Amino acid sequence: MNAFLQNLSQYMPDYLWNLCVIVFSILIGVILKYLVVPVIRKLTARELPYSIFRSSIRHFKSILIFLIPLLVFNTLFPLMHLERASRVTINRILEICITIAFAVILIKLVRVLEDYLYHFFDSNKIDNLRERKLRTQIQFIRKFVISLIIILCSAAVLLNFESMRKIGAGLLTGVGIGGIIIGFAAQKSLGNLLAGFQIAFTQPIRIDDVVIVEGEWGKVEEITLTYVVVNIWDKRRLILPITYFIEKPFQNWTRTTAEILGVVFIYTDFTLPIEPVRQELSRLLRSNSLWDGKVDVLQVTDFTERSMQIRCLMSCRNSGDAFDLRCYVREHLITFIQNNYPETLARTRIVLESPDTSSSNPF
Numbered sequence: 001m002n003a004f005l006q007n008l009s010q011y012m013p014d015y016l017w018n019l020c021v022i023v024f025s026i027l028i029g030v031i032l033k034y035l036v037v038p039v040i041r042k043l044t045a046r047e048l049p050y051s052i053f054r055s056s057i058r059h060f061k062s063i064l065i066f067l068i069p070l071l072v073f074n075t076l077f078p079l080m081h082l083e084r085a086s087r088v089t090i091n092r093i094l095e096i097c098i099t100i101a102f103a104v105i106l107i108k109l110v111r112v113l114e115d116y117l118y119h120f121f122d123s124n125k126i127d128n129l130r131e132r133k134l135r136t137q138i139q140f141i142r143k144f145v146i147s148l149i150i151i152l153c154s155a156a157v158l159l160n161f162e163s164m165r166k167i168g169a170g171l172l173t174g175v176g177i178g179g180i181i182i183g184f185a186a187q188k189s190l191g192n193l194l195a196g197f198q199i200a201f202t203q204p205i206r207i208d209d210v211v212i213v214e215g216e217w218g219k220v221e222e223i224t225l226t227y228v229v230v231n232i233w234d235k236r237r238l239i240l241p242i243t244y245f246i247e248k249p250f251q252n253w254t255r256t257t258a259e260i261l262g263v264v265f266i267y268t269d270f271t272l273p274i275e276p277v278r279q280e281l282s283r284l285l286r287s288n289s290l291w292d293g294k295v296d297v298l299q300v301t302d303f304t305e306r307s308m309q310i311r312c313l314m315s316c317r318n319s320g321d322a323f324d325l326r327c328y329v330r331e332h333l334i335t336f337i338q339n340n341y342p343e344t345l346a347r348t349r350i351v352l353e354s355p356d357t358s359s360s361n362p363f
Contacts, residue, residue: 021073021076021077022073024072024076025069025070025072025073025076026069028068028069028072030065032064032065032068052112052115052116055112055115055116056112059108059111059112059115060105060108060112063101063104063105063108066101067098067101067102067105070094070097070098070101071098073094074094074098077090077091077094092160095160096157096160099153099156099157100153100157103149103150103152103153106149107146107149107150110142110145110146110149111142114138114139114142117134117138118135118138121134121135121138132206132207132208132209132254133203133206135206135207136199136200136203136205136206136207136223137200137201137203139207139222139223140196140197140199140200140223140225141200143224143225144196144225147225195242195243195245195246196223196224196225196226196242198246199223199242199245199246200223204245204246204252204255205220205223205228205245205252206220206254207220207221207222207223208220208254209252209253209254209255210252210253210254210258210318210319211230211250211251211252211253212250212251212253213230213238213240213244213250213251214238214240216230216232216233216236216238217232217233217319218230218231218232218233218238219231221237223242224242225242226241226242227239227240227241227242228240228241228242228244228245253319254318254319258317258318258319259292259315259316259317259318260315260316260318260319260322261295261313261314261315261316261322262313262314262315262316262322262323262325262326262329263311263312263313263326264311264312264314264326264329264330264333265309265310265311265312266309266310266312266330266333266334266337267307267308267309267310267346268307268308268310268337268344268345268346269307269308269343269344269345269346269347270303270307270308271341271343271344272308272310272337272341272344273341274298274300274310276340276341277298277310277333277336277337278298280332280333280336281296281298281312281314281329281333282296284328284329284332284333285314285325285329288325288328290316290321290322290324290325290328291314291315291316291325292315292316292317293315294315295313295314295315296313296314297311297312297313297314298310298311298312298313299311299313306346306348307346312329312333314326314329
């Protein structure tokens, strides 16, 4: 094949032959995009929730359009008619482009593996503690590996330049002082990275954990190498440094299980009979699918000189259900008291005493 191409190149001007090599390499990428990829996509277009081929096409289709022409051009490059200086320059550019392309392929492979693990450990179920734990670790490891690939790729690209090698040799002579300076400068970043490792494997928080931080209720949406994103209930995003969850106290409502107790407080007059209200609470819980059927308690937990405090306890499968069930119980218990015992709602009493007029006036 090479001999045929060499013979063919002898009958063509140098500029025309070089142009043909470039155009042929580009055509390979176009053919791959408009012929091969749609065929494979059609073969894997089944009504399945996950396909490793579909995932691979989704991640690799963009980079293969550039990688295949690069590889073809790299193979045909020795056949091009170029001067020595131009050949050295183009060859170096080719090496850099292929290095970057392979780094991107490694990143895409990590993404494909992440898709497979996400499918294997499906978190779309009620009791998903194990899946959320593994997803948190997978997400952190993915970000760490991608960062490592980018750093190694950048180092490989820079080493292609002679000037960079000289700078590196010069830096090595001052490695002692430079190491101390870099250590102080990177202290915060290294602390965040170590905190990220600690969170990924000891897991005080996980993806989709329900937390209370800075007085806000929300779910952990994303854990990066340096910060954590908490999705607040009203769609705001709270961004916190990752060290926050190592150094400061916070509430995690789904640390070991998503189950939680909902609490409702009602303040009424002392004359309210407790047993009818207790029975009404049980009826309300039994009629609502948000209740998990485990805890149903109504007790008088405190009183003051003006009112008594009634506490209602109910169990739910998760914090979202607990919030909705608490609102439901509040509304219906107040309605029940208004309709049946309106005189027992919390009130302030004032007693007016008339003056004593039985005593005679001495004057």
